[in-house]
Amino acid sequence: MLRYALTRLLSLSLSLIAASIAIFAAIEVIPGDPAAYMLGLNAAPETVAALRDELGLSGSVWARYLDWASGLATGDFGISYTYRVPVADLVAQRLAVSLPLAAYALALSTAIALPVGLWAAARRGRAADLGIMAATQLGIAVPNFWFAMLLVLVFAVKLRWVSAGGFPGWEAGLGPGIKALTLPAVALALPQAAILARVMRSALIETLGQDYIRSARAKGLSRAQALRRHAFRNALIPVLTILGLQFSFLLAGAIIIENVFFLPGLGRLIFQAITQRDLIVVESVVMLLVFAVILVTFLVDLAYAAVDPRLRRR
Amino acid sequence: MILLRDLGLSLHGRAVLNGVSLEIGRGEILGLAGESGSGKSMTALAIMGLLPEGAELRGHLRLNGLDLLSLSDRQMCAIRGRDLGMIFQEPMTALNPVQRIGDQVAETLIVHGEATRAEARRAAARLLHRVGLPPERFPPTRYPHELSGGQRQRVCIAMAIALRPQLLIADEPTTALDVTTQARILDLLKGLVAETGMGLLLITHDLAVISGLADRLAVMRRGEIVEEGPAAAVLAARKHPYTRALVAASAHRPATPPPLPGPPLLEVREARRSYPAAHSGLFRRLPPHRAVDGVSFGIARGESLGLVGESGCGKSTLARAVLGLDPLQGGEIRLDGDVVRAGAAMPARLRRKMNAVFQDPYGSFNPRHRVARLIAEPFHLDGRPSDAADRIDAALEAVGLDPKDRDRFIHEFSGGQRQRIAIARALIARPDLIVLDEAVSALDVRVRAQILDLLADLRARFGLSYLFISHDLSVVRSSTERVLVMQAGRIVEEGATEKVLHNPAHAYTKALLSAAPKLKEPD
Structure with a gap:
């Protein structure tokens, strides 16, 4: 098990290094000089050159890469071109919204999807199953921003239970913070839950056809007991895979929902940074997201091994 | 003890069993023989109440006078595992891969409320020891993938006999095992019958397995029992032509051509x-x-x-x-x-x-390709010859199939036909x-x-x-x-x-x- 974890950790580090090189190279070849962009069309070439020096844009490619990478490793992400503040602070502020939001949405979607998937699988082919499948189909088809606006109309405008958007900051306390994130989390969670419930259901149904379920029934387990005790854990592997992918998506892919609810999240930060050619912010945030994805993949790998003993010896 | 009288079964309207009558007493071993598709396994599943959906059962099925057909699934759950145990053909997949073997054996006791968790664990260790998995070499904390096929079948047996059922049904219990393992498992089953006095319904297509073990033998064909009686007598007399055909086939010897002279291939x-x-x-x-x-x-x-x-x-x-x-x-x-x-x-x-034919012909074919494409696969090696179509027809004919079969899919064929197709594929590149x-x-x-x-x-x-x-x-x-x-x-x-x-x-x-x-x- 330890060996399995260590080999995963090694491949994780190699992926990170490869990703940092790829991101740096991609930013290098993108046209558009941040210094020229910041100074406007009429800037003198000398001024632009001076600003380039100041921003650390001159020098050899390798020197700049090493400078950037070693900064990343020590938590020094550089200074934002546009905001003139350390990127690390900027990212930390946004992460304080995006991370809890993603975790909240994921918790909601798991809490909805697993029981629903189990329920549908236990009633395969019956009315309840067909109803759930139709509902999940709808959940996948409806765009989450449209659903978000619907939530705002009902719960903020009509019922006035929560405000329509904005984030008071964690300084205002845990309660108001969670309250502000609830509608966005629901809007994000429902489509994900619909996908996850379908995966759970089909994985369970496939598992239910296995020989060991028949063995369990021959021991005297009822259908429901066999489903809970034997099928569920065996069906978790594909569910974990989807969960890992969903978390990575939720972290950065919430941009539309962040816009609908005026939330200062990572998605909006990166969108603004791209439009303003704030390349150092783009680089850092993308790198951070890559790190998050790789970390989640690592955790999913560990979860696989926890679920399935056959994987522990590899 | 268990009595089947005029048992009839149809699956989605298709008749599978017809007037099956069998009886097994305490301590008795009944062998049930026949080809695949003859209804042997369906008989077993009918007794267990584990028939697939769309099954309709008629007739009488009694366990010590109790009418099993009148019971609800819930009532059957109380009987399965306690009074009726069953083991299956494929030990490699019959155990839950993510659960320890001790826990899987203990579960039989726990589900029936016969023991607390700790007691069940101890009982499971004893049972595993009894079926030939001593704790010092095979601790109950092992997972199924750490055991061989024969060892897994022993775990399945321990699971099935945990509550000393009155009847154990063994459906082709050794077909997937090699001869020495088969002999040991059959010995174990025989010993358990003598020790516990349970009845054993031994289902197999291998008459030799039955001849050494069963007290009585029933031969099944197309859902009907064609012959039944003391095992030795049935095998000696071979009254029914089908029994004769089965015996002849298991001793069948094809004519073998002599090797050709020359250097070794x-x-x-x-x-x-x-x-x-x-x-x-x-x-x-x-x-x-x-x-x-x-x-x-x-x-x-x-x-x-x-x-x-x-x-x-x-x-x-x-x-x-x-x-x-x-x-x-x-x-x-x-x-x-x-x-x-x-x-x-x-x-x-x-x-x-060179080419190969493997054990499981179904697993070695892409189910979405037609036969012509499947058997033409070796042509990838050195290009599709101009007479490919003729050679596909010739290969199908050589293995006794109709060239018209070329446009069908693999699931439309029986196991024997699939193996013929596998041989055709092996032959086609000459x-x-x-x-x-x-x-x-x-x-x-x-x-x-x-x-x-x-x-x-x-x-x-x-x-x-x-x-x-x-x-x-x-x-x-x-x-x-x-x-x-x-x-x-x-x-x-x-x-x-x-x-x-x-x-x-x-x-x-x-x-x-x-x-x-x-x-x-x-x-």
Whole structure:
């Protein structure tokens, strides 16, 4: 098990290094000089050159890469071109919204999807199953921003239970913070839950056809007991895979929902940074997201091994 | 104790069982024989109340006078596992892969409320010991993947007998196991019947297994019992023509053509292959496992060479090396003078000269391709010939199928027909050598006899050589001229098949032979 974890950790580090090189190279070849962009069309070439020096844009490619990478490793992400503040602070502020939001949405979607998937699988082919499948189909088809606006109309405008958007900051306390994130989390969670419930259901149904379920029934387990005790854990592997992918998506892919609810999240930060050619912010945030994805993949790998003993010896 | 009277079953309106009447008393072993599809397994599932959806059952089914057909599924759950136990054919998949074996045995006790968790654990350890898995070598904390097929079948038996059921149903319990393991499992079942006084319904297509074990024998065909009586008497008299046909088929011997003169087609010299062992610590490895350890032999043109041994002895590893699928770590394999090397370096021209047929024909076909495309696959090696269509038809005809079958899909065929298609695919590139890896092991005796005839006929017609790998000694006896006996990666005995199997020199060969169940010829 330890060996399995260590080999995963090694491949994780190699992926990170490869990703940092790829991101740096991609930013290098993108046209558009941040210094020229910041100074406007009429800037003198000398001024632009001076600003380039100041921003650390001159020098050899390798020197700049090493400078950037070693900064990343020590938590020094550089200074934002546009905001003139350390990127690390900027990212930390946004992460304080995006991370809890993603975790909240994921918790909601798991809490909805697993029981629903189990329920549908236990009633395969019956009315309840067909109803759930139709509902999940709808959940996948409806765009989450449209659903978000619907939530705002009902719960903020009509019922006035929560405000329509904005984030008071964690300084205002845990309660108001969670309250502000609830509608966005629901809007994000429902489509994900619909996908996850379908995966759970089909994985369970496939598992239910296995020989060991028949063995369990021959021991005297009822259908429901066999489903809970034997099928569920065996069906978790594909569910974990989807969960890992969903978390990575939720972290950065919430941009539309962040816009609908005026939330200062990572998605909006990166969108603004791209439009303003704030390349150092783009680089850092993308790198951070890559790190998050790789970390989640690592955790999913560990979860696989926890679920399935056959994987522990590899 | 258990009584079936006029039991009829239809599945989605199609009749599966018809007027089946059977009776099993305490301590009695009833053998139920017949080909696949004859309704043996459906009879077992009907008794257990585990029939698939769409099943309609008629007639009487009583356990000590209790009408099982009148019970709800909930009531049946209380009886399954307590009064009725069942083990299945495929031990490799019959256990939950993510649960410890001790817990799976303990579950039988826990589900029926017979023991607390801790008591059930202790009872499970005792049961595992009883079925031949002593805790010092096979602790209950093992997972199924850490056990062999025979050991897993023992776990299944422990699960089924945990509450000392009145009836144990064993559905082809040893069909997937090799002869020595089969003999041990059958011994265990016999011992348990004598010890606990339970009844045993032993379902198998192998009459030899029944002849050594069962008190009574029922022969089933197309959902009906055609003959029933004391096992020895039924097998001796063979009154019903179907019983006669079954017995004849299991002893069937195809006519074998003589090998052709000339240099050997395949030469294997000092072949060695080992697999890296599992890690025992962070950086420590156990010594590598030597799957094939210095093996040498040759096959002449037109010769059929048998290779026998228990599962895990290295037969399949050797076959993969011969086919150029896995590299050797030492020694050399030559086919028709050319060195066989695994990997891209092996020329297509050489690959074309050999082909293989495996045990499970269904798993080796893409279910979404039609037969014509499936059997034409070897043409990828050196280009599709201009007469490909004619050759596909010819290959289908050679294996006894209709050229019109070319447009059908693989699921439309029976197991025997699928194996014929696998042989057609092996034949189409006109190879010199065909490796038959347990190619008839999954087939019923009568289908097996037909396939063995077909293989002998094809060998004579096309001058083929066979490497015939099987754990079934009767198949090797009837279909090969020479035989190699393999144990733990080495060839321990080699010689003419008749001589080796009648007068074995090596202790291991003797053990294999004595383990194999035999059907006595009537006097």
